[in-house]
Amino acid sequence: MDLQFLDKGAAFNPKEGNNSAYFIENNQLFLIDCGESVFEC
Numbered sequence: 001m002d003l004q005f006l007d008k009g010a011a012f013n014p015k016e017g018n019n020s021a022y023f024i025e026n027n028q029l030f031l032i033d034c035g036e037s038v039f040e041c
């Protein structure tokens with residue numbers, strides 16, 4: 001599994017974006033800890 005991070009922010013630091021991650025396994029996309037703004041990445 002290759003875990004990819006989308007940004008490096010936090011709940012109290014919105015200027016640096018989400019602290020979300022994803023991985024792809026068996027042609028399926030799995031999003032981890034994603035908030036509503038993750039789709040802007």
